[in-house]
Amino acid sequence: MRPPRLSPPVIFRLVAVGLVVLIIVAATLHLRHVPRDVGVLDLGPPGSRDWLATGLAHCQALGMKADGDPACEAVWAENRKRFFAPDAAR
Numbered sequence: 001m002r003p004p005r006l007s008p009p010v011i012f013r014l015v016a017v018g019l020v021v022l023i024i025v026a027a028t029l030h031l032r033h034v035p036r037d038v039g040v041l042d043l044g045p046p047g048s049r050d051w052l053a054t055g056l057a058h059c060q061a062l063g064m065k066a067d068g069d070p071a072c073e074a075v076w077a078e079n080r081k082r083f084f085a086p087d088a089a090r
Contacts (some may be wrong), residue, residue: 052078 055075059066066072
């Protein structure tokens with residue numbers, strides 16, 4: 001005896017349900033991710049290269065939270081100033 005064949009509408013429904021389940025699993029895994037708390041770094045005295053490198057690394061670790069952060073704004077301004085300075089030591 002042969003097993004019954006699946007009709008195209010049944011196959012379509014199975015694929016649709018499978019995709020919905022896959023989307024729900026992916027969304028659940030994405031929402032489970034807990035971002036790590038970067039915290040506030042003491043950048044030390046402004047003007048040193050270590051200060052700038054540490055500040056840039058800190059702002060990069062903050063990601064979107066760095067937008068509007070006064071410390072990151074200051075670090076980015078100093079980085080722009082050094083980058084566009086005509087007598088910048090390279």
